[in-house]
Amino acid sequence: MISLNINGKKHQVDAPDDKPLLWVLRDDLHMTGTKFGCGAALCGACTVHIDGNPVRSCVMPIKAVAGRKVTTIEGIGATPLGQKVQRTWVELNVPQCGYCQSGQVMAAVALLSKIPKPTDTDIDQAMSGNICRCGMYPRIRRALHQLAD
Numbered sequence: 001m002i003s004l005n006i007n008g009k010k011h012q013v014d015a016p017d018d019k020p021l022l023w024v025l026r027d028d029l030h031m032t033g034t035k036f037g038c039g040a041a042l043c044g045a046c047t048v049h050i051d052g053n054p055v056r057s058c059v060m061p062i063k064a065v066a067g068r069k070v071t072t073i074e075g076i077g078a079t080p081l082g083q084k085v086q087r088t089w090v091e092l093n094v095p096q097c098g099y100c101q102s103g104q105v106m107a108a109v110a111l112l113s114k115i116p117k118p119t120d121t122d123i124d125q126a127m128s129g130n131i132c133r134c135g136m137y138p139r140i141r142r143a144l145h146q147l148a149d
């Protein structure tokens, strides 16, 4: 049994301690907002926050997150910044197919919490690991600039 703190709630998980957090979230805890894309830390679809920092949950064994604060897309709206980002995403109609967007939102919140007014370079650096196959990068950038106003 491993004790995980997810979105402010404690969960006892009966899973191998090297099981990736992504699959514990999706399969054991039925929190399916965090998406599987590549499984190799390359696409960003599985991004969650650990202690406020964005991480790829597909390559994060649960033993590495025991006792740390995990935030997923299901919980990010509980913070004022997370709520603001999600509202702006809807308002500006950022997603096309939407599959990568939970990871994009998690990356965006992490960026804005560290750099409230990011430049294009800051955005490129923070968001370039989050792949969008629909190519919604201009909309993501517009949303981040609007959030910085």
Ligand code: FES
Pocket (backbone or CB within 6 Å): 035, 036, 037, 038, 039, 040, 041, 042, 043, 044, 045, 046, 047, 056, 057, 058, 059
């Ligand atoms: Fe984790 Fe692609 S599924 S980075």
